[in-house]
Amino acid sequence: MNKPESAGHDYDVVISGAGLAGSAAAILLARRGARVALLERRSDPAAYKVVCTHSIHAGAHPVLDELGLVPALEKAGAIRNHSRWYTRWGWIEPRAAPTGPGLPYGYNIRRSVLDPLIRSHAEGTPGVDLLLGHHVTGLVRETGRTVGVRASTPQGEREIRARLVVGADGKDSAVAKLAGLPARSYENDRFAYLAQFRDLPLRGGADHAWFLEPDMAYGFSNDDGVTVIAVVLDKKRLPAFREDLEASFLDFVRALPEAPAIDSAERITKIVGMVNYPLITRKPTAPGVALIGDAALTGDPLWGVGCGWALQTAKWLEEAVASAVTGRGDLDGSLVVYERRQRRRLRPHQHLAIDFAKARPFNRIERLMFSAAARDEAMARHMHRFASRLIGPLRFVNPATLAKAWAVNLKHRGGSRCHPRTSHTRGHSTVIGERG
Structure with a gap:
């Protein structure tokens, strides 16, 4: 049941974008007692993101579980994902340890199924008003902070006031631009x-x-x-x-x-x-504003992290601001907490992706880690945890792991030639033999 409206606010939170990040944030915040307006510029409730890897990494599985979406995903035919990776040293094929738990997994499911599913789930959540055909055209500001949005709707222009405006409107975020949030764009080669x-x-x-x-x-x-x-x-x-x-x-x-x-x-x-898909890193907060998903940080599609990060940033925002947006805390301080967590958890991954987007071969550390993972099951499981975003770069290449990788590769030094790799040139292939 919706709470009585607070003076001066139509809602506690206005979210621009009813895709994966926006719908997840709406559900989580409403469950904590917030009144949420979930705005979607498209009028079709079945609208979905077309260009996507359609994969949710294992690091976001706890958010799916909390949202209550796992049974619906399984019923819709989502595939529990696990991976194998080809390298010049052969295939990396992570497998569960014989005496250990199974490998963590996420889900692969097309956005044509996923987006309507989570949007419908949000619409059915008490406290959420799904407003289709609402396109944010401006922000409402008072005393140096954002206190709402102006939106173009099928019925004309509308002003919606809230304690917090959330931009979940993708890499070209209108909310980010209107709020003047600083951004850095990195070329993807x-x-x-x-x-x-x-x-x-x-x-x-x-x-x-x-x-x-x-x-x-x-x-x-x-x-x-x-x-x-x-x-x-x-x-x-x-x-x-x-x-x-x-x-x-x-x-x-x-x-x-x-x-x-x-x-x-x-x-x-x-x-x-x-063709031109830069990696964009934005400051994710301003007074009265927060960004989640691709609006806050647009990664390289090569790694398939966008869906998982959309869900995780929605969860981190809810944990940081839920009390404040319902009038029980300091909103500005809560936004600082969210920004710090988002930066700490995602920027290291983004830093590596920005460097790899230069279309370069593996560097020395990558050669060490990938070659070891192709040769050793424990290293392959370690690679899986990193690829699933269950661990960050510092844990991925910690001193103990680097030493383990050196030991694995030393054991193979002087052995037979490793698996050949294929070098593609204009649709044809040549085989290049390389030693490990």
Whole structure:
């Protein structure tokens, strides 16, 4: 049941964007007693994000569980994800320890299923008003802070006041721009194209990633027998790749090591591209404003972290501000808490992604870690924890782990040649043998 309205506020929180981050934040805040207006610029309740990896990493599983979405995801056919990664040293294939627990997992599910599902869940949450066709066009400010939004609606312009305005409106966030929040944009020297295929199984049902240095590809098994295939290549190759987009895409996939049988599968979508997709890092708060999801930090699609970070930032915001937005605490201080946690948890990952987005081969530390993970099961499990964002970069390359990686690789020194890697050039492949 909604609380009585406070003087001067229509709601406790206004959220711009009813996608993954915005809907999750609305549910979590409303459960803590907040009155939430969830604004979505599109009028169709089934609208969804098209360009996406359609994967939620294991680090966000606790948020899905708290939201109560896990049974609905399982019923909708979401795939419990696990991965194998191709490198010049062979495949990294994480497996659970014989006497240990199973590997943590997240879910792969198409946004055409996921977005309407979580939006409907938000709409059914007491305390949430889902307002479709509401596009934020301005912010309402008083005494140096934001106290609401102006929105274009099917009925005309509308002003909605709230203690907190949340921007969950993606990498081109209107809320961030209107609030004047500082941003840094980093060039992504790779471009990506992806498409969805039906009846394209991946070995062992696992997600695949091919690290071809500097080029990449990945395949994610999704609901309803659909597989997402993406190629992520050095921008130097873009003009030639675009000359015949379909042939270039298919030729590249065919040449992958243990390539999926793409010619026998049914392509069910267009080949869609992300040609210029910079990595954007914004200050996530201002007086009366907070950013979550891609609005706060837009990562490299190569790593498939966007969905998970959308859910996690929504949870961190709720934990920090829920009391304050309902009038039981210091909102400005709570926003500081949120900003510090968001920066501490995500900026180190973003720093590594920014460096790797230069379309470079592996550096010395990456060669050490990936080669060891291809040769040792414990190192492969460690790689899985990092790829799942269950641990951060400092734990990933802590001194003990680096020493373990050195020991693993020393044991292989002077042995036989490692697995060859495939180097793609204009749709053709050549084999390059390398020692570990």
